[in-house]
Amino acid sequence: MRTAIISDIHGNYPALMKVLEDAHTEDVDNFIFLGDYYMDFPFANEVVAELMSMENAYIIKGNKENAMKRLREESPDDYSALHYIVREFTQESYDYLNGLEDEMYIRLSPAALVYATHISPIFGKSQGATPRDKCCLNQIFRQAMLEKPFSHEEFLDDYHSFVNSDICVPYVQNIDANIILYGHNHLQSYAYCGDKLIINPGACGLPFDFSNKAAYTILEETRNGFNVIERRVAYDIESLIHYTRASVLYEKNKIICELTFLDVLSGRNNQSLLFDIAREIATAKDEEGDFFNTPFSSSTWDEAGERFIEQYGVQFPSCG
Numbered sequence: 098m099r100t101a102i103i104s105d106i107h108g109n110y111p112a113l114m115k116v117l118e119d120a121h122t123e124d125v126d127n128f129i130f131l132g133d134y135y136m137d138f139p140f141a142n143e144v145v146a147e148l149m150s151m152e153n154a155y156i157i158k159g160n161k162e163n164a165m166k167r168l169r170e171e172s173p174d175d176y177s178a179l180h181y182i183v184r185e186f187t188q189e190s191y192d193y194l195n196g197l198e199d200e201m202y203i204r205l206s207p208a209a210l211v212y213a214t215h216i217s218p219i220f221g222k223s224q225g226a227t228p229r230d231k232c233c234l235n236q237i238f239r240q241a242m243l244e245k246p247f248s249h250e251e252f253l254d255d256y257h258s259f260v261n262s263d264i265c266v267p268y269v270q271n272i273d274a275n276i277i278l279y280g281h282n283h284l285q286s287y288a289y290c291g292d293k294l295i296i297n298p299g300a301c302g303l304p305f306d307f308s309n310k311a312a313y314t315i316l317e318e319t320r321n322g323f324n325v326i327e328r329r330v331a332y333d334i335e336s337l338i339h340y341t342r343a344s345v346l347y348e349k350n351k352i353i354c355e356l357t358f359l360d361v362l363s364g365r366n367n368q369s370l371l372f373d374i375a376r377e378i379a380t381a382k383d384e385e386g387d388f389f390n391t392p393f394s395s396s397t398w399d400e401a402g403e404r405f406i407e408q409y410g411v412q413f414p415s416c417g
Contacts, residue, residue, distance in 0.1 A: 127154070131298070145186070162194045165191065200215075218268055231252075232286070249285075257288040283300035285298060285304070287314065298312060298313050307363075
C-alpha cells in the first residue's frame, strides 16, 4: 500500500496537479493532505475544488485555514492580498475548508496508525516555542545552507539526531501513533524516533529547502515494514508567475507577490531580504520598529518594496 503525503500548496494549483499526476504514476492508493491550501497564488478555489473531488483522501486544516474566519470578518481600510483571497473563496470552498479538522488519527492498516497535524507537535504546539534549529525553522535552514552548504542526506542525518534529542523524545513518545505527519516549515524530511516514523513531506507549492521542484512524500507499507520515498516534481514556474502577475492578487500586493516569485524560483525563504532593506531605511530615518510587534511605517515598507524589486526583481537564479 502506498500513501501520498502532501502539504503547503499555498494556492499553487499547477504544482499540485503535477504532484497528483506524479503520484498516480507511482501507484498511490491513498492521499493525506496536511493543510495550508491557499495564500500566495491566485488559484485558491481551483485547489479546493480538486481537494473536494479527491477519493481515498484524508484532509486536515493548516494555520492558513484557521485564519480564514478572522480575515473574512476584518474590515481594513485597504484589503491585503490575504483579505482579498479569502473574500474570493466561493461559499462552498470556504465552508469546506472551515469544516476540516485540525488534526486526525488515521488507521491505514493494522500496522499503520497515523497522527496527522499541520504544525509539528515536537517543536510547535507542545513546547510553545520553536527551537532555533535548521531542522525546525526554514529561516535558520537558509542561513546555515548559505554559510556552509550541505546535502539533503546530511540534513536527514541532522534531522535524525534532532528528533532523537532530549528536546523531542518526550513529545514523540506521548503521541499514540507509530507514524507522525506534519508540514508547515516547508522542509522535506523524515526520521525514526524509536519505533515511531516522523515525516514532513515538505511544501508542494512553495519549497524552502533550496530546490524549486514541488515536494511530496510517499509512505509505502510492505511486509517488512515501511519505506519512505521522497519525491520532487518539476512544473512550469514561469507560467505560474506570468499568470499571477496578470491577476488581481498582484494588483493588491505587488511587493509580496514579487517576493514570493523570488521564493518559488530559488526554493528558499527570502523574507529576510525585504526586512533587511526596510530596517536599513528605518535606521536612516531614526525610525524604531520591527517586522512583527511594532511595524515600520507604511512609507518605509513602500520604499523597501521598491528597492527590493529594483535589486532582486524576479530574475533570481533558479535551482534544480
